[in-house]
Amino acid sequence: MDPTIVEFIGEKCMISIIPNFSNEPLHLIYGSVGPFRAGFPVFVPLWLAAHLRKQQKCRIVPPEWMEMETLEEIKEEEKRSKFFTKMPSEHYMVVAQLVMSTAPDDVPRCEELRTIIKDIFDIRESKLRTSIDAFIKGEGTYAKLDNLTLLEMHSVRPILPYSLDHIARYQRMATASQRDTSMMNTTGGGTGTGSMSNSFFTQ
Amino acid sequence: MSRSNKMFGDKAFDLLKDLKRSAQTIPAFDDDGVRQVLEEVKAIFEENVAQASSYSSSGDRSLWPLLNYRHAALQRNKRCLLAYLYERMQRIKAMRWEFGPIIPSDIKQALCEPEVQFFNNYSKSLAAYMRSIGDGKGIDLTGNLRPPKSLYIEVRCLENYGKFELDDGEIIHLKKNSQHYLPRAQVEPLVRQGVLQHIA
Amino acid sequence: MSESENLEEALNEQELNTEAAYAEEDNDDEDAEPITAQKVLEILETAWTNEMCAPELLQHQTDMLELMLSQVAHMEEQMKDLDKNDFRFVVHQMELERIRYIMASYLRCRLQKIEAFTQHIINQDATRDATDKRLSPEEAKYAQEFASHVDEYFNKVATQYMPNQQRGEAEQRVVAPNLMSHVFLKANVAVSGVIVGVDDEEVDLAPGSQHIIPYQLVSDLIQKNQAQLI
Numbered sequence: 163m164d165p166t167i168v169e170f171i172g173e174k175c176m177i178s179i180i181p182n183f184s185n186e187p188l189h190l191i192y193g194s195v196g197p198f199r200a201g202f203p204v205f206v207p208l209w210l211a212a213h214l215r216k217q218q219k220c221r222i223v224p225p226e227w228m229e230m231e232t233l234e235e236i237k238e239e240e241k242r243s244k245f246f247t248k249m250p251s252e253h254y255m256v257v258a259q260l261v262m263s264t265a266p267d268d269v270p271r272c273e274e275l276r277t278i279i280k281d282i283f284d285i286r287e288s289k290l291r292t293s294i295d296a297f298i299k300g301e302g303t304y305a306k307l308d309n310l311t312l313l314e315m316h317s318v319r320p321i322l323p324y325s326l327d328h329i330a331r332y333q334r335m336a337t338a339s340q341r342d343t344s345m346m347n348t349t350g351g352g353t354g355t356g357s358m359s360n361s362f363f364t365q
Numbered sequence: 366m367s368r369s370n371k372m373f374g375d376k377a378f379d380l381l382k383d384l385k386r387s388a389q390t391i392p393a394f395d396d397d398g399v400r401q402v403l404e405e406v407k408a409i410f411e412e413n414v415a416q417a418s419s420y421s422s423s424g425d426r427s428l429w430p431l432l433n434y435r436h437a438a439l440q441r442n443k444r445c446l447l448a449y450l451y452e453r454m455q456r457i458k459a460m461r462w463e464f465g466p467i468i469p470s471d472i473k474q475a476l477c478e479p480e481v482q483f484f485n486n487y488s489k490s491l492a493a494y495m496r497s498i499g500d501g502k503g504i505d506l507t508g509n510l511r512p513p514k515s516l517y518i519e520v521r522c523l524e525n526y527g528k529f530e531l532d533d534g535e536i537i538h539l540k541k542n543s544q545h546y547l548p549r550a551q552v553e554p555l556v557r558q559g560v561l562q563h564i565a
Numbered sequence: 566m567s568e569s570e571n572l573e574e575a576l577n578e579q580e581l582n583t584e585a586a587y588a589e590e591d592n593d594d595e596d597a598e599p600i601t602a603q604k605v606l607e608i609l610e611t612a613w614t615n616e617m618c619a620p621e622l623l624q625h626q627t628d629m630l631e632l633m634l635s636q637v638a639h640m641e642e643q644m645k646d647l648d649k650n651d652f653r654f655v656v657h658q659m660e661l662e663r664i665r666y667i668m669a670s671y672l673r674c675r676l677q678k679i680e681a682f683t684q685h686i687i688n689q690d691a692t693r694d695a696t697d698k699r700l701s702p703e704e705a706k707y708a709q710e711f712a713s714h715v716d717e718y719f720n721k722v723a724t725q726y727m728p729n730q731q732r733g734e735a736e737q738r739v740v741a742p743n744l745m746s747h748v749f750l751k752a753n754v755a756v757s758g759v760i761v762g763v764d765d766e767e768v769d770l771a772p773g774s775q776h777i778i779p780y781q782l783v784s785d786l787i788q789k790n791q792a793q794l795i
Contacts (some may be wrong), residue, residue: 170666499635556575
């Protein structure tokens, strides 16, 4: 899964817009949106909101949590807590980034918000790194990841599962070689030539 | 043995190293290298067969390490050779997705005959599969490679192009450094020509 | 405007048609419930993310794909005569682009696994009942063809020149996915007593809880839709 896919998934989030046109409801496969009435807020998927905004057909109403006071609280709570706190949106980074890049004029105190959201993300990322470090040193194979958002998981996606897989592989090999130290290891764990050639090229 | 400073498997490993280092889409098939590796495999195998029979008849334990050593060398040769072919196969497959059913002629020269054959077979099977999806409705899987951002894209104009008429009759003035939000399909030719630049 | 109103009506009808078609298709099944296009899409989206994250090939979704492809084709048909700059046209077109991407990405992801683990997947499917096969009939055909193309290529270039005894190692070259590789998991419902480690350590998964865990320990939960990969 690459970052563009994480963003693609996040773009499904519903967001409120205020259209400057009127139209009957649209029956999308994802579900119906509208009716659109000029000047009245209506919920649409983020991808649609971004499109309409770029065509200057609407204003975006930032989600409730995109506001300094709320985010200050979240930031303090995130600093205080040993665990990951629950974010107001599962895709808070994607939503914030998309809204602020498409419609900076629709977001009061946009620059400050950008900074504090980045701060929150950074606090969580460093927490994530610390816990991963402890987790790997503790030789765990299972962990609970509550309240971690998709983008945050994605930020450790290649490296964390791969490291765990490698550690597990070494452990299996160690066990195997203890079992029969006398036997010559000719095939290397029985995964076959093909997969070994794979790992050769992905090093 | 004949080459005193060379070890078993060196040539096979070279095949892989050269392939990995090559900056080309796919370097020329190393006919000579592959042949040498196959010869080494054959030679090692024959030596081992000869000595294995004397080992089993005489029970001479001193031959045991040598037999094992040769066997490992043989396995390594095969592993490297097959890895070489496997990696080339991956690149040949990737070309089908990138260039479509016809191999560009400059690249075709780098392939050996069985590889060209493989490409054609792969291409045919893939096309047949894509046509058969969804009860014969078909999907072109080589398209839609990235998540769609928008039917419209933001572009910056790199030169004074002048007037540009959209399908709906709207006239856009493309001035150097001006920015526009336009239907992707209609402006893509201009992006390819370098008149417009796609900005994120 | 009347043209686009007709379009919306027609699209609406199509949703009902899809429901009817599906209920009919499964009418020997007592529990068959009408399914909306929205539900079909949700199922496909989940199948897509699961497939992207799972090390092994998961069960095919031919029925759902066919329903969605019909829906997309029908919409395209309805939209054909519409002004390309109509607000509705653009929005529907954008949505269809997203859905086409999901379907294409999903099938590509499966093809990658089929090509990487060809023989392993064919062997496994041979032991499964017709209803449990992981490969769709089209994929099964493709897998067979691909396997024989690869064999032919390897044989022509190398294996035919290898000493007799060295050729019979095709079994050794069967590549299987590492089922113990770690995945990110989200529980859809409460699941109790999931073994999470080598020492039979057990945990209960709360709905919505997230975990990192070796795939094999939870593959049955994915199958039963009690959890999904993220």
